[in-house]
Amino acid sequence: xxxxxxxxxxxxxxSPDEGKGLARDMRxxxxxxxVGQPYEVRPVSFSAMKEAxxxxxxxxxxxxxxxDGDLTLFETGAIVLHIATRHTGLLPNDAAARARATAWMFAxxxxxxxxxxxxxxxxxxxxxxxxxxxxxxxxxxxVRVRLAxxxxxLGNANWLDGGFSAGDLMTADVLRxxxxxxxxxxxxxxxxxxxxxxxxxxxxxxxxxQRSLFHRGGIV
Ligand code: GTB
Numbered sequence: 672x673x674x675x676x677x678x679x680x681x682x683x684x685x686s687p688d689e690g691k692g693l694a695r696d697m698r699x700x701x702x703x704x705x706v707g708q709p710y711e712v713r714p715v716s717f718s719a720m721k722e723a724x725x726x727x728x729x730x731x732x733x734x735x736x737x738x739d740g741d742l743t744l745f746e747t748g749a750i751v752l753h754i755a756t757r758h759t760g761l762l763p764n765d766a767a768a769r770a771r772a773t774a775w776m777f778a779x780x781x782x783x784x785x786x787x788x789x790x791x792x793x794x795x796x797x798x799x800x801x802x803x804x805x806x807x808x809x810x811x812x813x814v815r816v817r818l819a820x821x822x823x824x825l826g827n828a829n830w831l832d833g834g835f836s837a838g839d840l841m842t843a844d845v846l847r848x849x850x851x852x853x854x855x856x857x858x859x860x861x862x863x864x865x866x867x868x869x870x871x872x873x874x875x876x877x878x879x880x881q882r883s884l885f886h887r888g889g890i891v
Contacts, residue, residue, distance in 0.1 A: 678738060679712070681715045682884065684714035684715055692881050699751060701874050702761060704877045720732050751841060755836075763834065772836035775836070786817055787849060789810050790849075794807070821842070846861060
């Protein structure tokens with residue numbers, strides 16, 4: 672495999688979150704910053720995302736994608752795991768601890784994130800439906816159940832399993848989506864966990880990079 676100097680990621684040309692770092696390129700940027708790997712960014716419009724050229728990179732016509740030499744990846748779990756595996760800094764050396772950190776990545780994506788996405792859908796996409804007000808408390812409760820379990824496991828620890836890992840990065844990024852919902856505020860240790868993650872210099876660099884892209888109007 673030939674590797675180019677810098678990997679390239681695709682991002683929203685103009686993110687609907689207006690620079691709040693809520694789109695999923697944020698976790699990839701953050702992982703790259705944590706390991707000190709410089710990267711290029713290729714902004715993609717909503718229409719270009721659905722065209723054949725982009726679909727060769729991403730079968731579902733979404734962002735982000737990751738290209739490094741002849742390797743192309745989609746799905747942020749796979750991308751962050753690839754970055755964490757190829758560099759030091761995001762996964763422990765001990766094999767068992769490494770496997771547990773990976774389990775937290777999967778937990779973030781397949782156990783914690785789905786009800787949070789469902790909540791966003793319920794609040795935004797379904798708000799005009801006649802059944803929306805009745806359904807919303809059910810969806811909120813599903814999020815609350817996950818947060819309560821996560822909060823119990825985290826307890827007073829700084830991170831989920833020892834030192835900061837890709838599992839914490841993924842979990843914190845997933846939880847960030849909730850900061851304006853009020854739900855995260857019900858769990859003081861999770862709120863502190865997200866604040867601790869956002870205080871990391873790598874997070875700040877990644878956040879600023881995506882924010883400045885939005886404020887420059889998507890043109891790099
Ligand atoms: N499972 C995939 C992954 O983890 O990589 C999900 C990728 C995904 O959902 N990508 C979204 C996308 O490309 C952007 S992040 N959507 C366009 C489409 O499907 O046509 C989701 C997102 C979008 C907007 C906000 N926001 O405005 O706050 C937050 C998150």
